[in-house]
Amino acid sequence: MDRLGSRQLDQFRDLGYVAPLDVLSPERAMVLLDAIDDYLAAEAVLDTFDLTDPILIREVVGDDGGKRFEYADVPNPAPTVFPFFFNIWRHDDRFREVAFAPGPAEIAKQLLGADEVLLMEDNIVVKEPHTGPVPFHQDYAYWPLDRPSAVTLWIALGDVDAARGSMQIVPRSHLLGERLPVSFGDGRSLMAEHWPHATEVPTAPDADGHELHSYEFTSGQGGFHDAMVWHGSTPNTSDLRRSAYVIRYVVAGSIWQGGVRMPYDDIDCAPGEPLTESHFPRVA
DSSP: OOOOHHHHHHHHHHHHHEEEOOOOHHHHHHHHHHHHHHHHHTTTOEEEETTTEEEEEEEEEEETTTTEEEEEEEOOOOOOOOOEOGGGGGGGGHHHHTTHHHHHHHHHHHHHOOOOEEEEEEEEEEETTBBBEEEEEEEEEEEEBSSSEEEEEEEEEBBBGGGGOOOEEEEEEEEEEEEEEEEOOTBSSSSSTTTHHHHHHHEEEGGGGGGOOOOOOOOOOOEETTTTTTTEEEEESSOOOOEEEEEEEEEOOBBBBBBTTTEEEEEEEETTSOOOOOHHHHHH
16 A cells, blocks of 8 residues: 555545545455455354444452453343454464555554554454444544544455445544444443543434445455544445454554553553553554
8 A cells, every 4th residue: 555645644634534545455355355254154263252242341449449440241142243353463364464564554654643553453343144234433432542542444355335334434523522432232322421521422423414424345445544533334235244354553652541441351551551562563
């Protein structure tokens, strides 16, 4: 990928996203898509969960008297419809090669105005045939960082049109402040009692008078969006699976707030400390 031009940078600053971009060749996208199909067919043991799982967050008091947030287990009788693979780069060199590629990482540096960026995480999101929408949400709401110092790259693996679940973005919503995270399982807003400063993302932003941009991508295309911009996707009404590869880049030196701001898996980084490169490797 080439670095962005001034017009594309202006679009990102103004609208909160830049798309469509040619990220991967169709051939490279097919390699990743075949890998996903293999994982799903084999039910591979990876860091994965179901985005439709009900989520419960509870506040606990540790041995040191400090308060932390953690996820509580909630039984889910619903079938898996949005498999979500987490930190796939740790398991598969095919994805690691893309996550560590210099082109997208350099663009992330441009968009974040950073001297160095780290790989925060990567995800595979699968939307099975005849499944519902992904609700509008704001990425930063789910990230245990001290500030929204990260950006998301969303890559279509296979063509994505309106029938398969197109990406929807509310332009300029990144300027409207922090919002509550929402459970993808039952639509509840999370953390409302703990974040009195934040409000909900509207479930139907266009009905509330917000402009709505929808994007369809050919395989390998994608776009970057701001950590604060509202976005979601339409239902997959087709007979085909829809897959996407998502990479999140974060400014080096950002402060970790895992367990204090939001729950997160245990890593070698204490709340209040800068992100450690042992878990969040430098990519540019």
